[in-house]
Amino acid sequence: MEMVEEFNIKICWGNFTFDYVYSPSVGYSGGILCVWDPRLFLKVNSTISDYFVMIRGEWISNGKKMLIICIYAPQELSEKKLLWDYLIFVIDNWNGEVVIMGDFKEVRTPAERYGSIFNVQGANAFNSFISSTGLEEVPSGGCSFTWCHKSANKMSKLDPFLISEGLMSSCPNITATTLDRYLSDHRPILLRQSHDDYGPIPFRFFSHWFEMEGFDEFVERTWSEIQTTDPNNILKFMKKMKCIKEKIRAWIKTKKENSYIQKKNLKADLAEIDLLLDKGEGDSDILNKRIYVSKSLQDIEKMESMKVAQKAKIKWTIEGDENSKYYHGILNKKRSQLAVRGILVNDTWIDSPCLVRNEFLSHFKSRFDQPGVSRLHLNIEFHNKLTMDQKTDLECDITRDEIKRAVWVTCKHRTIFFFY
Known part of the structure; x- marks a missing residue:
């Protein structure tokens, strides 16, 4: 060249x-x-x-x-x-x-x-x-x-x-x-x-949290302890939800850290017990302790597997073990496929996080926003109108006799038995 x-x-x-x-x-x-x-x-x-x-x-x-x-x-x-x-x-x-x-x-x-x-x-x-x-x-x-x-x-x-x-x-x-x-x-x-920042990560609720010891009691206690003074019930509910989400995040983070430390200590204990057994120094207490340590490790591993399984959305017992390269490949592939990299707006590809957020907001706002004040009005005088008695009759509660009468009128040619 x-x-x-x-x-x-x-x-x-x-x-x-x-x-x-x-x-x-x-x-x-x-x-x-x-x-x-x-x-x-x-x-x-x-x-x-x-x-x-x-x-x-x-x-x-x-x-x-x-x-x-x-x-x-x-x-x-x-x-x-x-x-x-x-x-x-x-x-x-x-x-x-x-x-x-x-x-x-x-x-x-x-x-x-x-x-x-x-x-x-x-x-x-x-x-x-x-x-x-x-x-x-x-x-x-x-x-x-x-x-x-x-x-x-x-x-x-x-x-x-x-x-x-x-x-x-x-x-x-x-x-x-x-x-x-x-x-x-x-x-x-x-x-x-690309590492696009679309703002705060949405709050995701994982089913394996219910298996964590003390989670139900923590949520109930936290919800009852949260106090808000907003007179609007909807805003009051939203504020309590926001507060409890923050509390749950902090509680889960602490549990994860404790679980990591506990798992590390249990592995160390299991290694010491196996070393003693290998030397022939094991007794019934050592064997019982090993059973307890093994069960505790299995409980922690089960909890971690449930977390990853929900993220991957696959049954690893059918498609592969959770520790396999295939399993983690499926997990990363799903993350890659579900990631929002941009949107096509009027035949123009937009990948700026700020513009993407604005387009999503505009899209859903146009569908869920309150309708405009200008409504269609019919300026016509209707000849047939309901009387006040008819309006009252339509708005009143339905009585048991009214139901019975309507059933008898509809089914007057059939034999119907009522049991009271």
Whole structure:
């Protein structure tokens, strides 16, 4: 690559502090250019092909080994399958994290195509490749389609980011955002680790709190002790709820700290008891103490499992043990999928926490706010009106004789027995 082309890279990158690897274009097919900051990523070696650029190296800040693959997939299904098989072989033999990006020329579901035929065989091969490598698709924000035909009658999602499960677990806030495409047929996509602050964390009530000793008594006592002087009953109730939430948070935090210390001490006691038993110095008291310590540890572990189970919303007895990598992967994946990264407002992607909060407030305020004072009035004189006796009769309480009379009138041709 000539120096003038490096200068062109500098114009896009912003400075000359970069390293790069590229695959030249073949015919009308565009080439692949990968650029990075050598102060953040240290390249060890690279592999270049017509369909991909593969870079192996280390992320300097945390020392993680990274395999970064940029794809420009072929059009033919047979060539794609060969590419998927080769990448499966490379990833299976790589001991580190994986990031794959680029134009895959394939979609995963029919919803990712518009105006064109969905290729079931190609989608199955692509999904099988993702499943075999254990990769996860990064949730994307912004527009649903990343590629658009120049006539705008065909659109597809061809450019996902695929990352390894370990990277998804360590970076649960990672997200991909599509940008404006302007004159290009592909949208640029930004992959980043975002930490959005949407204000105070909402109060979540966990069912395992009811299993904690003294929780019910604490709530009842605290509720009765809270005193408010507001004359409005609704505001009084809201203030008491706010106060008791703060009290519960403080109580749960103290319980967690005590549980951690208790668990640490119980483990130390269990280790000492096992050491004595290993020396043959155990007696009935030691054995009874070990049973008590083991039961106390199991109770603490059960409480912690109930907490994590509610967060993950899965039955680990069916889908995996709570201490497994799979289980925690499910937990982090659900967190990533449920995270609010932004919203689409009038075809514009908004990810600023302040603007997102305002949009949510405006949305629900328009539905639950008090209606305006201007109402529709009918300026018509109705001829048939209820008399005062009729109004009084409608508003009075229903008597037992009235019910009996209505039943007899309705069912006069049937035999009905009343029991008093």
